[in-house]
Amino acid sequence: MRYFPGWIVGLVALLLAVPMGAWAAVGGAHxxxxxxxxxxxxxxxxxxxxxxxxxxxxxxxxxxxxCLVVADYGRTPLTRLAVDLGGPPIAGLTAIDDSAAQIAALxxxxxxxxxxxxxxxAHGAGGLVAQRVHATATTGAPIEHIITVxxxxxxxxxxxxxxxxxxxxxxxxxxxxxAVEKPLIxxxxxxxxxxxxxxxxxxxxxxxxxxxxxxxxxxxxxxxDGLVSDPRSAALPGARNHTLDTVDIxxxxxxxxxxxxxxxxxxxxxxxxx
Numbered sequence: 001m002r003y004f005p006g007w008i009v010g011l012v013a014l015l016l017a018v019p020m021g022a023w024a025a026v027g028g029a030h031x032x033x034x035x036x037x038x039x040x041x042x043x044x045x046x047x048x049x050x051x052x053x054x055x056x057x058x059x060x061x062x063x064x065x066x067c068l069v070v071a072d073y074g075r076t077p078l079t080r081l082a083v084d085l086g087g088p089p090i091a092g093l094t095a096i097d098d099s100a101a102q103i104a105a106l107x108x109x110x111x112x113x114x115x116x117x118x119x120x121x122a123h124g125a126g127g128l129v130a131q132r133v134h135a136t137a138t139t140g141a142p143i144e145h146i147i148t149v150x151x152x153x154x155x156x157x158x159x160x161x162x163x164x165x166x167x168x169x170x171x172x173x174x175x176x177x178x179a180v181e182k183p184l185i186x187x188x189x190x191x192x193x194x195x196x197x198x199x200x201x202x203x204x205x206x207x208x209x210x211x212x213x214x215x216x217x218x219x220x221x222x223x224x225d226g227l228v229s230d231p232r233s234a235a236l237p238g239a240r241n242h243t244l245d246t247v248d249i250x251x252x253x254x255x256x257x258x259x260x261x262x263x264x265x266x267x268x269x270x271x272x273x274x
Contacts, residue, residue, distance in 0.1 A: 036114055037064070037066060037067035037112050037114060037115045038114065038115065038116060038117075039067070039115060039116065039117045039118065039119055039144065040067050040068070040069060040110070040111070040112060040115045040117075040118050040119070040141070041058075041063055041067060041068050041069070041118075041119050041120075041121060041271060042069045042070075042071065042103075042107065042118055042119070042120045042121070042130075043055070043057070043058055043068065043069070043070045043071065043120075043121050043122075044071050044073075044092075044103065044120060044121070044122040044123070044126030044127075044129055044130055045071070045072075045073075045091065045092055045123055045126055046092060046122075046123040046124035046125050046126055046150070046255075047074075047092040047093060047124060047125035047126075047189075047191050047192070047195065048090045048091075048092060048093065049090065049091070049092050049123055049124070049126070050072075050088050050089060050090055050091065051070050051071065051072035051091070052088065053123070053258060054070050054071075054121075054123070054258075055070050056258075057121075057123075057258045057264070058070060058121075060264050061121075061264060061267060061268050061271070062268075063271070067112075067115075069106065069107070069110045071103055071106055072089075072091060073091060073092060073094075073099050073102045073103055073106070073129075074091045074092040074093050074094040074098070074099040074102065074191070075089070075091045075093070075094075076091075076093040076094060076189065076190070078090070078093050078189055079091055079093065092125060092126065092129075092191065093189045093190065093191060093192075094190045094191060095190035095191050095194065095201075096125070096128050096129055096132055096191050096194050096201055097132055097136065097201075098190060099129045099132075099191065100129050100132035100133045100136060100137055101136075101137060103129055103130075103133050103137075104133050104137030104138065104139050107133070107139040107140065107141075108138070108139060108140050111139075111140040111141055115141050116141055117141050117142055117143070117144035117145075118139065118141055118142065118143045118144060118145075119143075119144060119145040119147065119271055120143055120145070120146045120147065121147045121149075121267060121271070122146065122147065122148045122149070123148075123149050123150060123257070123258060124148075124149070124150045124151070124152055124227070124254065125152055125191060125195060126148070127146060127148030127151050127152065127153070128152060128153075128194075128195075128201070128202075128205065130143060130146045130148075131146065131205060131210060131212070132205070134146075134212060134215055135205075135208055135209075135212070142214070143215060144215065144216065145215065145216045145217075145218070145270070145271075145273075146215055146216070146217050146218070147217075147218040147220070147267055147270045147271065148217070148218070148219050148220070149220045149257050149258060149263055149267065150220070150221070150222060150225055150227070150228065150234075150254045150257045151219045151220075151221065151228075151234040151236075152195060152227070152228060152234065153202075153205075153210065153219075153233075153234055153236060154197055154202065154228075154233045154234065155195050155196055155197035155198065155199060155202045156195055156196060156197060156227050156228055157196075157197045157230070210236070211236045211237070211238055211239060216239075216240075217236050217238070217239035217240065218239065218240045218242070218266075218267075218270040218273075219234060219235060219236060219239055219240070219241045219242065220242050220244070220257070220263050220266050220267065221234050221235065221241060221242065221243045221244065222243075222244050222252040222253065222254065222257055222260075223243060223244065223252075224252050224253055225252075225253060225254045225257075226253040226254050226255075227253075227254035227255075228254065231243070240270065242266050244260070244262055244263070245262070
């Protein structure tokens with residue numbers, strides 16, 4: 001089987017294609033009491049996703065704005081290209097560990113003094129970012145719960161890219177191909193290669209301990225995800241793994257999961273659980 005270095009272009013094309021209190025007016029005006037946030041909620045968009053998608057999802061979940069942080073992270077020149085072509089400002093394109101460092105800094109900056117923990121609501125690759133934040137960074141209050149919609153814990157084998165990569169490794173051509181691809185692709189989408197099943201990032205993630213013993217995990221899985229070639233592989237041992245009953249590919253494929261009512265109901269329940 002011949003390995004085509006240009007496979008990454010197909011993955012990028014796929015990702016691109018889808019893609020406060022008021023003052024009282026009477027009786028001596030005073031500010032409404034500030035919300036107390038025992039736990040803050042952090043929203044992480046997918047690779048080639050947008051913060052706007054997660055803000056809209058947060059509104060459907062009716063989350064308290066005072067306790068909510070919606071991240072816009074991982075912008076690269078591909079973000080500007082998408083905007084110039086009339087598309088949304090897609091992001092989450094930097095390498096997963098680079099994204100994790102950016103998110104950890106955001107969490108430290110937005111940490112509320114009364115908050116003792118973070119709940120992360122992530123779409124797709126955002127779950128990988130959250131796991132790497134937990135494993136490698138300092139965040140003030142710890143991540144207590146990672147809720148992932150369309151989890152990619154074992155990556156994607158779409159178009160047999162994972163199989164092709166493993167064949168390349170066995171043939172001894174992987175390093176040579178990587179040396180050509182990396183400087184061309186990474187400035188645009190440093191995380192794209194890391195989503196492929198069997199990537200170094202995913203291998204390290206599981207070797208270093210996934211799931212982590214001190215984190216709760218909730219996974220919302222679609223049987224017709226489309227990006228996760230075998231959605232059942234996204235389940236984690238010891239996690240709350242919810243597989244959607246719907247088989248409507250128009251509302252339950254990976255890129256449309258946030259608009260699926262059943263997803264919202266499961267995430268809302270998970271946020272409120274202890």
